Amino acid sequence: MEWEAVIGLEVHVSLSTQSKLFSGTASIFGADPNTEANIFDLAMPGTLPVLNEEALRMAVKFGLSIDAEIGKRSVFDRKNYFYPDLPKGYQVTQLDFPTVGKGSLTINLEDGSERVIGVTRAHIEENAGKSLHEDFHGMSGIDLNRSGEPLLEIVSEPEIRNATEAVAYLKKLHAIVRYLDISDAIMAQGSMRCDVNVSIRPKGETELGTRTELKNINSFRFVEKAINSEIQRQQDLLEDGGKVVQETRRYDAERDTSSPMRSKEFANDYRYFPEPDLLPVEIDDTYIEAVRATLPELPDARKARFVSEYSLSDYDAGVLTASREMAEYFEAVAKASGDAKLAANWVTGDLQALLNKNNWELTQSPIQADRLSVLIKRIIDNTISGKIAKTVFDAMLEDSASVDEIITAKGLKQVTDNGAIESLVDEVIANNPEQVQQFRDGKEQVLGYLVGQAMKLSQGKANPGQVNQMLREKMK
Amino acid sequence: MAFDKSEVEKVAQLARLHMSESDVDEVAARITDILALIDQMQSVDTESVEPLAHPLDMTQRLRPDVATEPNRRDELQQLAPETEDGLFLVPKVIE
Numbered sequence: 001m002e003w004e005a006v007i008g009l010e011v012h013v014s015l016s017t018q019s020k021l022f023s024g025t026a027s028i029f030g031a032d033p034n035t036e037a038n039i040f041d042l043a044m045p046g047t048l049p050v051l052n053e054e055a056l057r058m059a060v061k062f063g064l065s066i067d068a069e070i071g072k073r074s075v076f077d078r079k080n081y082f083y084p085d086l087p088k089g090y091q092v093t094q095l096d097f098p099t100v101g102k103g104s105l106t107i108n109l110e111d112g113s114e115r116v117i118g119v120t121r122a123h124i125e126e127n128a129g130k131s132l133h134e135d136f137h138g139m140s141g142i143d144l145n146r147s148g149e150p151l152l153e154i155v156s157e158p159e160i161r162n163a164t165e166a167v168a169y170l171k172k173l174h175a176i177v178r179y180l181d182i183s184d185a186i187m188a189q190g191s192m193r194c195d196v197n198v199s200i201r202p203k204g205e206t207e208l209g210t211r212t213e214l215k216n217i218n219s220f221r222f223v224e225k226a227i228n229s230e231i232q233r234q235q236d237l238l239e240d241g242g243k244v245v246q247e248t249r250r251y252d253a254e255r256d257t258s259s260p261m262r263s264k265e266f267a268n269d270y271r272y273f274p275e276p277d278l279l280p281v282e283i284d285d286t287y288i289e290a291v292r293a294t295l296p297e298l299p300d301a302r303k304a305r306f307v308s309e310y311s312l313s314d315y316d317a318g319v320l321t322a323s324r325e326m327a328e329y330f331e332a333v334a335k336a337s338g339d340a341k342l343a344a345n346w347v348t349g350d351l352q353a354l355l356n357k358n359n360w361e362l363t364q365s366p367i368q369a370d371r372l373s374v375l376i377k378r379i380i381d382n383t384i385s386g387k388i389a390k391t392v393f394d395a396m397l398e399d400s401a402s403v404d405e406i407i408t409a410k411g412l413k414q415v416t417d418n419g420a421i422e423s424l425v426d427e428v429i430a431n432n433p434e435q436v437q438q439f440r441d442g443k444e445q446v447l448g449y450l451v452g453q454a455m456k457l458s459q460g461k462a463n464p465g466q467v468n469q470m471l472r473e474k475m476k
Numbered sequence: 477m478a479f480d481k482s483e484v485e486k487v488a489q490l491a492r493l494h495m496s497e498s499d500v501d502e503v504a505a506r507i508t509d510i511l512a513l514i515d516q517m518q519s520v521d522t523e524s525v526e527p528l529a530h531p532l533d534m535t536q537r538l539r540p541d542v543a544t545e546p547n548r549r550d551e552l553q554q555l556a557p558e559t560e561d562g563l564f565l566v567p568k569v570i571e
Contacts, residue, residue: 013478017541024544033562034553038545043551054541075529084566097529131569141563269490279536280529 001239005231006211007166007196009159011173012151013183014191015058021150022049022092022278025042028366029189035131037144043087043429048277055150056281058182059099059124060291065176066119067272068103073282074124076275084142085129088455093153093308095272098123100152102237105176106300107168108318115167118157127151133402150181158197158208163227167220170194171322177325185216193222198230199244208243209234214251214258260400266352292394302327310340319348325362329369335374339380346372350393367396386458392452418470421454424462425470428454439475447471479507 020027040047063070075097078090100122106114117449129144145310154173160166174192185192199211212234217226229251234244249258297305306317306327312354321327326347334343351372355365363427375392378384384392384407395406417419428450429436439446447468454467484504488495495503549562557567 019543019545024539024542026543026545032549034549034564035547035562037552038548039552051536051538056538080490084569085563096527132563133568136560136563137563138568139558139565140568141560142566143563198512271490274529276528276530279532281538282535310508326501363491 001405003200003235003238004203004205005162005198005200005227006051006208007160007162007198007227009156009160009166009169010195011154011170012193012195013154013173013177013185015150015152016181016183016191016355017052017054017058017150019052019149020053021052021124023047023070023147023148025261027149029184029191031145033141033143034145037147039142041087041148043089049092049275051278052150053283056099056283057291058150058180059122059152060283060288061153061180061182061295062103062122062177063100063103064288064292064295065180066100067101068119069101070283070288071097071099071101072284073097073280074099074205075280076124076278077272078275079125079270079272081205081270083131085144085147087129087144087147091128092275092278093125094123097280105169105172107165107172109164109168112255115165117159117165120155120157122152122154125151125153127261158199163231166196166227167224170220170223172299174322175322175430175475179296179298181296187220190218193218196223196227196230198227198234200231200238205316209238212244212246212249215248215261216250217253218258219253222251222253225253225256226258229256233258243351248440254331280387281361292407299327306330310344312344314339316344316348319352320344323362332369333376336370337376338379339376342376342379343373346376350390354397355385367398371396371403378403378407382414382416382463383407383412384412385415385460387465388412390415391460412461415458416466418466421462421466421470424454424457425467425474427457428471429474436475479504479511 014029017027019025020036020041023038025038025041026036028036040049057436060070062068074094076092077095079093079095079338080090082089098121102114102121103119105119106116108114127146127149129142129147132141132143151370156169160169174185177185177192183191189194194217196214196217197211198214199209201207202211212230214226214230217223230249237244245260248261250261251258289324301320303314303317306312307314308322310317312320319326320330330347334340334348337343350365351365354360354367355362358364375389375396378392379386379389390413392403392406392410396403399406401409415424432450434455435446435450439450450471451464451468454471455462458467481500481504484495484500484507553559553564555563556564
């Protein structure tokens, strides 16, 4: 039987505010345990929440970027459960009246096609703390730094059909929140987390199958693997006449399997009710329009502009706009060097390869946009050839000197002096009488070989165009 | 609507309340009485009434995004029965 998967994602992003959602405690990643946990975050009696205006603004900004309905009246609710890293005994979230309603985003697939995926809603909520279960002589350690940190939970429609689309959706969300500058969205650090709902059904069937929820997925690659492994597990179960049980499963990336976390009999009953300590939040059109005015150019718009403004291919424009940093880097190089095509080739080629090889973020690259621009300028003004430029690029990794200093110090300057080229050409002609004769007999292809010999003789420094021209003239 | 013993036990479990066997029947009866009142309220047609989010007819005031609270970890950890390496220690919650 042919099966079809139905996938929905719940993505949490930590909003990069200075302070927490409901208290004036600092909210910065990586602080020492419990140094960002004050009386409100510890749920001391009598403390009351006051909503952070920046968290609200960031949520609205996100909503506008995906053309979502913005809730002019949002209401906070309590989600009740007991766990030591949740001192209040409830999480404040938005159940029926979230700040962001229905919207959508376009995902880009590797074959160049696009699909629109609906976003059901995005609501503001507070994070819980962190529990550490090892090494405390039989006890658990609790760090409440994260407690009360603002989160935006973005819920997709169950419109994703396979693991590749799920990753494309996540990558687009990642790009959008980074362009908006509302979250670092670093999966490895937990500032972007993803829960996946998966069910399968026979192809053509309209009823949904029983779904499971996968948690604990902390990289794009694992999202893909976890989904594929869960689809396979459900398929095997159903084909053997079994049934999928609705449950939450924890994905183990190392073993590429998942296991149940909570079975249904202990299914949480969160007993939501409106948070009496917070009043409804109201915003008006003036507020919404003021936020809209702060929206930056978003990935799709920037991609379209790169295609039209710099005549880049759809593919290159897509690669260059996938992250805001990359797009800004490229544009800086394109503008400073004056050649967008070359800039795109270098950024998506040698620079990208360098980053991949060293597992670097763009900001860690020893070659920043200003230096790469100068390198490209030297290719354009014929100081060096494209080939020698790669040698200079490699040298720039080791040497923080300017591009021009490196070219001079290493003697890599292109030879354009007619006299020097003439002597090179004479030498090649003298050394290769046979090929010269063949050329004179009309065998055009031999020219390439002779140019190659001259380039080799010059250690790559001769201007190939001039060599070519002079060889032709001399062999007439 | 009657509220039976097993539901009392379930709700007590969700609220982490200890309830002695002898109390369960009485609590079930009392909650059933309360639910009778709620049933009566449920019979009112509320179709066109928006749910009340808060009894006060006011909207939420917002706070500027500024970190105003100093780090008071040492002081606050004095209140905890046990701490280590800056962490609060609690009975182990995972097997």
